[in-house]
Amino acid sequence: MPSEPNPKKRPRTSTGSVDEDSTSTTGSTRIRILCRVRPFLKHETTDDCITLEDRTVRIVNQRNPAEAFRYEFDACYDAQASQSDLFQRDVRPLVDNIFKGLDATMFCYGVTGAGKTHTVQGDAQNPGLIPRTVEYLFTNKRMRNKLKYSVAFTYFEIYKESVFDLLVPRDHHSSSGLPIREDAHHNIFIPNLTEQSIASYSEFQRAFQAACRNRSTASTKLNVASSRSHAVLTVQITWHDTVRNADLRGRVHLIDLAGSEDNRRTENGKDRMAESGAINKSLFVLGQVVEALNTGAQRIPYRDSKMTRILQQSLGGRSLGMMIVNVAPGQKFYLETYNTLNFATKSKTIVNNARVHAVAATPMEPQYGAVGLGKARRGSGADVAAGSDPARKRVKVAPPHATADNRARPGLAKVHPRLSGSRLSDSQRSQPPPGRGGPTGPYLMGRKLEDFEAVLESKVERIMEKKARELKGQTLQLQANHNAPLAGAIRPPATTTVPIPAAIDPSVQERLVRLEMRLAAQPNAEGILDLLSPTTKHKNAQAYVKRGKLLEKQGHIEEALIHFERAAEFVPDRDTLLKYIQKLKRKHGAGAGSKGGSGGGNQSTMPTAVMFKFTCAPPDARENNPRAANTTATTTTATNMAPVKVTARRARQNAPLLQRLLAAAEEPDANDSGDDDDDSESFTVTTTAAQRASRPAPRRSGPPIIPPDLSPMSIDDGYPSSTSPHQINLANLTCSRGSLSMTATTTTTTTAAAVPTACATLPAKARRTESEVLTILNGGDLRMIMALKGIGKKRAEQIREFVHTEGPLGGLAELAFIGFKESVLKKLLEAD
Numbered sequence: 001m002p003s004e005p006n007p008k009k010r011p012r013t014s015t016g017s018v019d020e021d022s023t024s025t026t027g028s029t030r031i032r033i034l035c036r037v038r039p040f041l042k043h044e045t046t047d048d049c050i051t052l053e054d055r056t057v058r059i060v061n062q063r064n065p066a067e068a069f070r071y072e073f074d075a076c077y078d079a080q081a082s083q084s085d086l087f088q089r090d091v092r093p094l095v096d097n098i099f100k101g102l103d104a105t106m107f108c109y110g111v112t113g114a115g116k117t118h119t120v121q122g123d124a125q126n127p128g129l130i131p132r133t134v135e136y137l138f139t140n141k142r143m144r145n146k147l148k149y150s151v152a153f154t155y156f157e158i159y160k161e162s163v164f165d166l167l168v169p170r171d172h173h174s175s176s177g178l179p180i181r182e183d184a185h186h187n188i189f190i191p192n193l194t195e196q197s198i199a200s201y202s203e204f205q206r207a208f209q210a211a212c213r214n215r216s217t218a219s220t221k222l223n224v225a226s227s228r229s230h231a232v233l234t235v236q237i238t239w240h241d242t243v244r245n246a247d248l249r250g251r252v253h254l255i256d257l258a259g260s261e262d263n264r265r266t267e268n269g270k271d272r273m274a275e276s277g278a279i280n281k282s283l284f285v286l287g288q289v290v291e292a293l294n295t296g297a298q299r300i301p302y303r304d305s306k307m308t309r310i311l312q313q314s315l316g317g318r319s320l321g322m323m324i325v326n327v328a329p330g331q332k333f334y335l336e337t338y339n340t341l342n343f344a345t346k347s348k349t350i351v352n353n354a355r356v357h358a359v360a361a362t363p364m365e366p367q368y369g370a371v372g373l374g375k376a377r378r379g380s381g382a383d384v385a386a387g388s389d390p391a392r393k394r395v396k397v398a399p400p401h402a403t404a405d406n407r408a409r410p411g412l413a414k415v416h417p418r419l420s421g422s423r424l425s426d427s428q429r430s431q432p433p434p435g436r437g438g439p440t441g442p443y444l445m446g447r448k449l450e451d452f453e454a455v456l457e458s459k460v461e462r463i464m465e466k467k468a469r470e471l472k473g474q475t476l477q478l479q480a481n482h483n484a485p486l487a488g489a490i491r492p493p494a495t496t497t498v499p500i501p502a503a504i505d506p507s508v509q510e511r512l513v514r515l516e517m518r519l520a521a522q523p524n525a526e527g528i529l530d531l532l533s534p535t536t537k538h539k540n541a542q543a544y545v546k547r548g549k550l551l552e553k554q555g556h557i558e559e560a561l562i563h564f565e566r567a568a569e570f571v572p573d574r575d576t577l578l579k580y581i582q583k584l585k586r587k588h589g590a591g592a593g594s595k596g597g598s599g600g601g602n603q604s605t606m607p608t609a610v611m612f613k614f615t616c617a618p619p620d621a622r623e624n625n626p627r628a629a630n631t632t633a634t635t636t637t638a639t640n641m642a643p644v645k646v647t648a649r650r651a652r653q654n655a656p657l658l659q660r661l662l663a664a665a666e667e668p669d670a671n672d673s674g675d676d677d678d679d680s681e682s683f684t685v686t687t688t689a690a691q692r693a694s695r696p697a698p699r700r701s702g703p704p705i706i707p708p709d710l711s712p713m714s715i716d717d718g719y720p721s722s723t724s725p726h727q728i729n730l731a732n733l734t735c736s737r738g739s740l741s742m743t744a745t746t747t748t749t750t751t752a753a754a755v756p757t758a759c760a761t762l763p764a765k766a767r768r769t770e771s772e773v774l775t776i777l778n779g780g781d782l783r784m785i786m787a788l789k790g791i792g793k794k795r796a797e798q799i800r801e802f803v804h805t806e807g808p809l810g811g812l813a814e815l816a817f818i819g820f821k822e823s824v825l826k827k828l829l830e831a832d
């Protein structure tokens, strides 16, 4: 039986308003934590180490059996508690909130074999929380009496950091899975996820059972049917609220997390180990998210794993949250139990901010994924096979847009709000999204890539719609001319007004999907690069290089370069590859660059502030390998600007940038055909032997050490030290995890062309700064635009046309396609 004696006595857990049943809340709401202990299984030794008392869990301290650790939660369920007990007492009241237009999330956390899947999914004899929730929705008196709700569900898994749709047969899955996106209102969604409408519980059961068979499970030493993925089922109800005269939506997310595994005990093989690695990594990130929320960190690492990205709204977001902590009894699991309970205790302080969700006032077009309203959209209940069910849609799950604006404009409802093509008004731009603190300064400056993607997509759609209208207008005009019976008869007016198409043209849709895929394919779009192992990075790089070489052989230099650059993102420290890219760019862009450059701009000497971040290996490693003493990473740069603060991740991404900048800065001669490798690229910074000897040995942990003065450093840049233009001004050494890392600012005094005339003088191979890129784009010189990315004339003309007819924003889509940096896109957007 559950240890919680009386739900009516349950303490208030919310800091917001509390409704009559004490669990339905809006406003700030603490995430509820429940603990469930499973019974011993037949083959297990019954050496229990857990005691439950009311809402408290106690485990004996193994180091000192006289002591016990005590953990208090919102409710505890012992081995005798039934699925029904758990549902009725704690989950049902949470589910009730969705009738108020709120989102609720319930997820199970625990070690492998602790009973998570049993709790969430259950079996035929003991249905779990998913079937019980859906059955409850269909039997709820509100649903029965009013008959106004539409119900639909989605189900997907995150397997080895890829999202797979469980409502689609496994053999239809693409190997890379589906992308996760965040809209301008910070709602997370998965484009093209299947959403199945359901009209009855039995219809759901059939579809759910088929979907469960698609889930990745395998037998391990600790669990015969172990889930190898995190599974997320979302049930959504939509209805029309006559009082607010708005369509409302409530959702419940039921999540079965995969269990952490101690691989010394699982004796997993290669495949299982890979799965286990992905599971443990995502759970580690979950721990970091909770830690960051608790410490009020500025950056919450939601993006570091797909699972935390999905849970973003449930951990510190706008959903009501409940975590069920599953623990297995027995000494065997002592350490896991201890860790799980500590994690759960930390999570107790997380506060969410629940919001009522309104959806667009009229039903959305099916392809954009709103849940169908009305009977016509409901499934027949007879056929649930993939692809044949009319109730089943491949959709973009519509993000909630609760703004009064959207509700008031029925026209927008036809189109996915992200694709609506409306420009952001000035006030929208400068306002932070609702419910978020928002960055300081104009909101636009603090936007994330996804916001730009949303604007980008809407822009693409707007342009395509405009083109479609023009084309259709021309076609109608032609037809009208053709059909005119007699010369001199009344013809239709020269300009035919074509109504705006109600639904987006399929070609636009296709293009958007391509854009989506392209963005998802960018290696670090979701912070993936940081999570990859060195071997995977190497393999990816190899694959890109191979394909690049093939393209180069076939004469597709432009595409080859894209592939080489993509490869370089995986292995930024591979000098040979970078040099090869430079060389290829020089060859490819020499004509345009040298022609454009020979005009000769104003040459001026200007200091270039460069910031390095580099790492020194620990002393013993340096002794064994003298090369390890050399610094490795270099990073970002800015012309005539204060040094830019650099994060470790940015540093990794931009490691080759400094070399490129120096190469560019030191080559004012634009006529250099540049086939030879450039010495200045092999730029390294070293400390002197005396400094290395005097440097304190790095400590494994503890506060950063302030180093002795490190200012006399030498830079091996090919110049004798007295004439070197690179001077190190400042050094700041910190020590962490056995390695020394240093941030140093240097001033490089060199001859470089002044912006904007720099654009005319720098050779084609140089990597342009943002302002240079912008100047070139706005200047509209075709040759310069061609040289920018090594693109052809036609493409350059297109870009120029976009930039000039639509303003810089007009060219965004094109610019994104040819691989301009996010920061340039941001600048363009600001300029718009």
Ligand SMILES: Nc1ncnc2c1ncn2[C@@H]1O[C@H](COP(=O)(O)OP(=O)(O)OP(=O)(O)O)[C@@H](O)[C@H]1O
Residues within 6 Å of the ligand: 037, 038, 039, 041, 079, 110, 111, 112, 113, 114, 115, 116, 117, 118, 119, 223, 225, 226, 227, 228, 257, 258, 259, 260, 326
């Ligand atoms: N409350 C319970 N009552 C009876 N049996 C249970 C209970 N909880 C779990 N079990 C049984 O324990 C075993 C392991 O449970 P389950 O597969 O749900 O673990 P899990 O936490 O999902 O593991 P994994 O993370 O590896 O998927 C199953 O045989 C399940 O039937």
